[in-house]
Amino acid sequence: MTMQTGTTLERRTGGQRGAFTLVELLIVVVLIGIVALIAAPRLSQGASRSAAAATQADLFNVQKMIEMYAIEHAGVYPGAVSDGGNAAHTEAAFLRQMLQYTDIAGRASSAPTGNYRYGPYLRKGIPPLRFGRKRGLTGVHVVTGNTALTFQAAPTAGWLYNDTTGEFTANSSIVVNSLAADTIRGVVTRRVAGKDVDLMSIK
Numbered sequence: 001m002t003m004q005t006g007t008t009l010e011r012r013t014g015g016q017r018g019a020f021t022l023v024e025l026l027i028v029v030v031l032i033g034i035v036a037l038i039a040a041p042r043l044s045q046g047a048s049r050s051a052a053a054a055t056q057a058d059l060f061n062v063q064k065m066i067e068m069y070a071i072e073h074a075g076v077y078p079g080a081v082s083d084g085g086n087a088a089h090t091e092a093a094f095l096r097q098m099l100q101y102t103d104i105a106g107r108a109s110s111a112p113t114g115n116y117r118y119g120p121y122l123r124k125g126i127p128p129l130r131f132g133r134k135r136g137l138t139g140v141h142v143v144t145g146n147t148a149l150t151f152q153a154a155p156t157a158g159w160l161y162n163d164t165t166g167e168f169t170a171n172s173s174i175v176v177n178s179l180a181a182d183t184i185r186g187v188v189t190r191r192v193a194g195k196d197v198d199l200m201s202i203k
């Protein structure tokens with residue numbers, strides 16, 4: 001009986017290698033699984049960092065517009081007074097004063113007529129929270145006076161806001177960058193006291 005060499009087999013099969021064996025397929029599957037186990041945590045961490053950075057940017061922009069409102073309304077923050085249709089210290093008053101045109105007293109209007117020449121301050125609305133259990137929510141939980149901003153378990157609020165201090169932050173048990181808000185408030189306080197400040201230069 002004549003044994004067939006590798007060269008003879010290659011001639012008979014046209015020089016082409018046959019299908020993968022079961023062992024080879026198992027090795028490939030195992031390797032893919034190992035790569036996935038290594039890569040998945042890194043991808044998750046990258047997404048978390050991206051969401052945190054986006055939230056910080058949203059927080060900075062909203063806080064800056066809140067301070068701009070206060071500058072144009074004699075140091076009174078949005079929501080601290082009635083908007084002409086909703087009571088003071090409510091989410092409804094805060095939103096109308098940020099999203100519509102206002103007069104010096106904080107009354108809101110959908111059109112820039114007469115004394116309604118201030119704003120709107122947030123033309124695209126309140127941004128959704130981008131991380132945590134409240135992700136996707138745009139609601140604002142409003143407090144007043146010396147009430148501290150603390151995590152609210154109620155599912156409707158993505159953000160927390162104090163209409164006396166102007167502080168605005170994420171409704172999360174995770175600490176979000178509050179330094180930006182503190183920095184802005186300090187600068188605007190000096191402006192209200194009579195010093196000129198370029199808000200766009202705030203870092």
